[in-house]
Amino acid sequence: MNRRPALLSAAAMAAAAVLSLSACGGSGGDSKSSDKIAGADDGAQASASPSSKTTDDGIDRPEIKLPKGVEDAFEGSKTTGDPKKDAVLADNARRISSVTEAVTVDAKEHPALKFYSSGDALLSAANHVQGFQKKNKSFVGTTRYYDREVTFLKDGAAAVTYCMDATKTYPKDRETGKVDKSIPASAQDYSFYNTRLEKNADGVWQTTAVLTTTAAKRCMP
Structure with a gap:
C-alpha cells in the first residue's frame, strides 16, 4: 500500500514533453482544485508571506515549519561546488517541504506552496493536498530524498531528478490524531521524480512541472 500518494495530475502528464529527456524520465485530478487550497490560488508570481525571512540571496521567503514528528531528510552534500546548482537544489528542497507543510499543518494559508x-x-x-484533506488524513515520520541531480536546459530552465523513500512515514487521522503503523513497507513507497524548475522575476527557482514514477526500481535499496 502506498502511504504517500505521488504528486501527479493529468496536467503534469501532459507536461512530460517539456522535461529534460537527458535528465531521465519517470508519472489526476480536477485542475480547478488549486483554488480550494489556501495559498495555492495563483502560482504566476511568488509573493512573500507576513511570516517570512530574508535569506543570504536577499530573497524574502515564507517560513516553512513542519510539525513535531514530521521531517524531510535530504541526503547527500548540501553543496555541489556550483552556486547555480546549489540554488536550484535549495529551492527544490523548499518546494518539497512546502507540500509537506500544506499536508501536515492545519492553517488558513500555506503561502510557501x-x-x-x-x-x-x-x-x-x-x-495532492486536497486528497489528504478530503480523507481527513495527514502523516507523520521521516521521508528521505536522495540522488538529487540538476541538469540545466537550453531554454534556461533546470531539470531536477530525485528519489523518495516513504517507508518511514505513517498515515495519521486528523480528527483523532491516531497514527496507523500497521501498514508494511512496499515497493509503492519508492518514487522517482523528474521536475522542471524555472527562475522567476524574484530570483526563485519555481517548480513548474512534475513527472512521477511510483514503485521505481532505481530508487529501491
Whole structure:
C-alpha cells in the first residue's frame, strides 16, 4: 500500500514533453482544485508571506515549519561546488517541504506552496493536498530524498531528478490524531521524480512541472 500518494495530475502528464529527456524520465485530478487550497490560488508570481525571512540571496521567503514528528531528510552534500546548482537544489528542497507543510499543518494559508510552485506543478501539489484533506488524513515520520541531480536546459530552465523513500512515514487521522503503523513497507513507497524548475522575476527557482514514477526500481535499496 502506498502511504504517500505521488504528486501527479493529468496536467503534469501532459507536461512530460517539456522535461529534460537527458535528465531521465519517470508519472489526476480536477485542475480547478488549486483554488480550494489556501495559498495555492495563483502560482504566476511568488509573493512573500507576513511570516517570512530574508535569506543570504536577499530573497524574502515564507517560513516553512513542519510539525513535531514530521521531517524531510535530504541526503547527500548540501553543496555541489556550483552556486547555480546549489540554488536550484535549495529551492527544490523548499518546494518539497512546502507540500509537506500544506499536508501536515492545519492553517488558513500555506503561502510557501505557491511561492515554490507554479503552473502544472502547483495544480498537482494542490490536488495532492486536497486528497489528504478530503480523507481527513495527514502523516507523520521521516521521508528521505536522495540522488538529487540538476541538469540545466537550453531554454534556461533546470531539470531536477530525485528519489523518495516513504517507508518511514505513517498515515495519521486528523480528527483523532491516531497514527496507523500497521501498514508494511512496499515497493509503492519508492518514487522517482523528474521536475522542471524555472527562475522567476524574484530570483526563485519555481517548480513548474512534475513527472512521477511510483514503485521505481532505481530508487529501491
